[in-house]
Amino acid sequence: xxxxxxxxxxxxxxxxxxxxxxxxxxxxxxxxxxxxxxxxxxxxxxxxxxxxxxxxxxxxxxxxxxxxxxxxxxxxxxxxxxxxxxxxxxxxxxxxxxxxxxxxxxxxxxxxxxxxxxxxxxxxxxxxxxxxxxxxxxxxxxxxxxxxxxxxxxxxxxxxxxxxxxxxxxxxxxxxxxxxxxxxxxxxxxxxxxxxxxxxxxxxxxxxxxxxxxxxxxxxxxxxxxxxxxxxxxxxxxxxxxxxxxxxxxxxxxx
Numbered sequence: 001x002x003x004x005x006x007x008x009x010x011x012x013x014x015x016x017x018x019x020x021x022x023x024x025x026x027x028x029x030x031x032x033x034x035x036x037x038x039x040x041x042x043x044x045x046x047x048x049x050x051x052x053x054x055x056x057x058x059x060x061x062x063x064x065x066x067x068x069x070x071x072x073x074x075x076x077x078x079x080x081x082x083x084x085x086x087x088x089x090x091x092x093x094x095x096x097x098x099x100x101x102x103x104x105x106x107x108x109x110x111x112x113x114x115x116x117x118x119x120x121x122x123x124x125x126x127x128x129x130x131x132x133x134x135x136x137x138x139x140x141x142x143x144x145x146x147x148x149x150x151x152x153x154x155x156x157x158x159x160x161x162x163x164x165x166x167x168x169x170x171x172x173x174x175x176x177x178x179x180x181x182x183x184x185x186x187x188x189x190x191x192x193x194x195x196x197x198x199x200x201x202x203x204x205x206x207x208x209x210x211x212x213x214x215x216x217x218x219x220x221x222x223x224x225x226x227x228x229x230x231x232x233x234x235x236x237x238x239x240x241x242x243x244x245x246x247x248x249x250x251x252x253x254x255x
Contacts, residue, residue, distance in 0.1 A: 011233040015063060019240045021193035023067035024060060024232075025208055025215070028052070030199030030223030043087040048225035050095050057108060059229040061140040063236060067189055068142050071207050075115065075149040089123045092146075096130040103130075107139025113185040114148030143189065150209040157183035186211055194239045196232075198224045216242055 028049060035045030053070060060068045072092070078085060096110075103110060110130045117124065127146070160183045164170035170179075181187060191211045195204075200221040204212065218235045220227070243250060 025192035034223035
């Protein structure tokens, strides 16, 4: 398993320290299929996925990544079997309580985006305690997307700006990309440079649609519980081999 794999020195040596993605976003996919392949309940896959969260967060911090956003629970995930949803919420509480000491020791600041107020009370309260406990840490920021949907976020931003315009605090003609970004849940967080999805699926699934306009996309067939340090470093190396032009030509980038 990736969580037990040794980090290969040749992978680490291939990473260029002057071209580290500032923000990596990950769609953690494949927990259920990982468990099914092993004849185990889906919830076992979610528990195994926690190990990958721990390992990938530490690996990202070691590489110099400043922000790591994990798609932990989408608004659509409420449609899963009730027993699985309950287990996921309990796992979140258990994980946050169990990881707070290590997060603080490793300088990890915890943040969260999404419709957090709609989470179960115990989950919400534990999450808020985690955010408060780690708010002064500066090594890396771990952003959990919980009860998150990009369409929800975009609709909320539009509604917020419309209300500001209606009240006279905002001139509609002043609304540009920066003003719109200020109304997003990710305000203050840089856009992701690299977006990773595990398990072989190749879609964004309603995740950071506005923010990922220029993100480099990386899809891997590895299920999330098997995604560890080596796999993250491979994704970073792949990212560093790409040319990010942002609408310019190759010649303009090289000059």
